[in-house]
Amino acid sequence: MNNRPSPKLAIHRREFLGLSALGLGISLVGARAAAAAPSVASPDNVAILYDPVKCVGCKACQMACKRWNKLPNESTDPLGIYESPRDLSAITWNIIKLRRTEVGWHFFNYQCMHCTDAACVEVCPTRALFHDPLGFVALDRQKCNGCGYCTQFCPYGVPHLQVANLLTGEAKSAKCTFCQDRLWSGIGGPSCAEVCPVGALVWGKRGDLLDRARARVAELQAQGLNARIYGENEAGGLRRLSILLGEPEEYGLPSVPKTPAFARAWQRIIQPLGNVAFGAALLGILGTFLFVRRKIRMEEVK
Amino acid sequence: MTVQxxxxxxxxxxxxxxxxxxxxxxAHWIHTATFVPLAITGMILYFPFLEPLAQGEAGLFIRLVHRVAAVIFGLLPIVYFIFEPRRLLMNIREFLPNKEDLGWLKAAPAYYLLGRHEAMPPQGRFNAGEKMNGLVMIVAWAVFGITGVPMWFGKGVIPPEIFRWLVVFHDLAMIVSVCMFLVHLYLAVAHPLMWAGLVSMRFGVTSAEYAMVHHAKWYYGPKRAMEIWEAKKREAAHKGGH
Structure with a gap:
């Protein structure tokens, strides 16, 4: 006699192996490929530092951004005071606004914060938004399908949808890309920082900029100002560092950006739970199918 | 009908x-023909391994398919309500749970796995399993609509804090309804004892003999069905005593 198991047993074994393979497959499919996000911003990352005390509000940064990224003009509210346009949009990625804080009115520059713990990258289903190895959050518009999740999860309200057709949903996400094409082709740094005539916006290695920011904050504090760094640890560390003269809330910035945690809970807890549910349903059905096929003889069913 | x-x-x-x-x-088949593409196109954004299909032009296309199917999926029950409001309300009433459902759920494994029907208490026009399927689909339809319409038109209009929850609830409704759908699909097309369901859904009829056994409360009326059921139980107990 040979050592091969009886045919009946062989079927059992094959089915068992099949079921196990299916279960394993489902759990593998369920594991969202870990985004290549470093948990801590590296000091070697490129970054921008903004110093509102140096800023004179000339808007050269805003213009340079428009010009380099070929962004069209935006018709603006004629009653608007200094702020024009009023806010970031799909065609305005960099803007100077007037803020009233405890030290009175002063300018503040808004653009993408290039978070380490970026909610937009987390929720993007196409990987159009991704962490560039240089440190910034890059955007590949070719890959974007216009779903708009990034616009809804960003704690800073930075990405905006350029909607071509609301009905069909045809759209593309748009945001400050750190002038990714300038960095990738070695032309230089982000045009806003390159153009700034007073050194309010500077770019460089994040570690160096943090040192500069600390020294600057100490200097401002010595003058009696309530100065602080924003972005050292927020959302895992921002690559757009700012010096604030007051609470982050006075600038419309969250002290604790919570949405990255929400985005993670959605895609790393609820979706895997869903995969477990799909897996259980499929395994249950397959198990029942195989069991029933053997147990219920149609000839005996009345 | 006679068959020789x-x-x-x-x-x-x-x-x-x-x-x-x-x-x-x-309506059932149009619902199927829209639910399946909706689930597939939705899952392209859901499963990371389907990412290539979600990117760029392909992604725009699947989002368009999702929208076209969603309009039909969403309007279908409304059309049904306009043309047959009393049938719709009757069906919803029949989907509501009652106390025989628990007994049915307890007896269901023996029936579905081994083909033993004896312990199944009498059921109405829908049995407890069909009711579950119906209720899940009704609730899911409502959740898809309530969350989906603002996700379509509400970006930039509704606060992002609310939008984030809409996405989560849209996902949850999908997870529950797709699981239900998989079970429903298997029972309808592959389970050897369930052929009657597909016949009914294709031709609109069921055999009296099948209804007598499987939907006794519908066939005989609730009172008579329970009498028959009690008598059968007494008879079984009597036999068992000997």
Whole structure:
């Protein structure tokens, strides 16, 4: 006699192996490929530092951004005071606004914060938004399908949808890309920082900029100002560092950006739970199918 | 309807009784024909391994398919309500749980796995499993609509804090309804004892003989069905005593 198991047993074994393979497959499919996000911003990352005390509000940064990224003009509210346009949009990625804080009115520059713990990258289903190895959050518009999740999860309200057709949903996400094409082709740094005539916006290695920011904050504090760094640890560390003269809330910035945690809970807890549910349903059905096929003889069913 | 099998003298008599209207069957199949593409296109954004299909032009296309299917999926029950409001309300009433459902759920494994029907308490036009499927689909339809319409038109209009929850609830409704759908699909097309369901959904009728056994409360009326059920239980107990 040979050592091969009886045919009946062989079927059992094959089915068992099949079921196990299916279960394993489902759990593998369920594991969202870990985004290549470093948990801590590296000091070697490129970054921008903004110093509102140096800023004179000339808007050269805003213009340079428009010009380099070929962004069209935006018709603006004629009653608007200094702020024009009023806010970031799909065609305005960099803007100077007037803020009233405890030290009175002063300018503040808004653009993408290039978070380490970026909610937009987390929720993007196409990987159009991704962490560039240089440190910034890059955007590949070719890959974007216009779903708009990034616009809804960003704690800073930075990405905006350029909607071509609301009905069909045809759209593309748009945001400050750190002038990714300038960095990738070695032309230089982000045009806003390159153009700034007073050194309010500077770019460089994040570690160096943090040192500069600390020294600057100490200097401002010595003058009696309530100065602080924003972005050292927020959302895992921002690559757009700012010096604030007051609470982050006075600038419309969250002290604790919570949405990255929400985005993670959605895609790393609820979706895997869903995969477990799909897996259980499929395994249950397959198990029942195989069991029933053997147990219920149609000839005996009345 | 009479059927005579080849080479057999006896004639089988089948009495068909109506179960679904034409509109109900059409609605069921249009619902299927929209639910499946909705689930598939939705899952392309859901499963990371389907990412290539979500990117760029392909992604724009699947989002368009999702929207076209969603409009039909969303309007379908409303059309049904306009043309057959009383049937719709009757069906919803029949989907509501009652106390026989628990007994049915307890007896279901023996029936579905081993083909033993004896312990199944009498059921109405829908049994407890069908009710579960119906209720899940009704609730999911509502959740898809309530969350989906603002996700379509509400970006930049509704606060992001609310939008984030809409996405989560849209996902949850999808997870529950797709699981239900998988079970429903298997039972309808592959389970050897469930052939009657597909016949009813294709031709709108069910055989009296099947209804007598499986939907006794519908066939006999609740009172008579319970009497028959009690008598059967007494008889079984009597036999068991000997």
């Amino acid at each position: 099998l080849k080479g057999r003298p006896e004639v089988i008599q089948i009495q068909w009784i109506p179960k679904y209207t034409t509109l109900e069957r059409a």
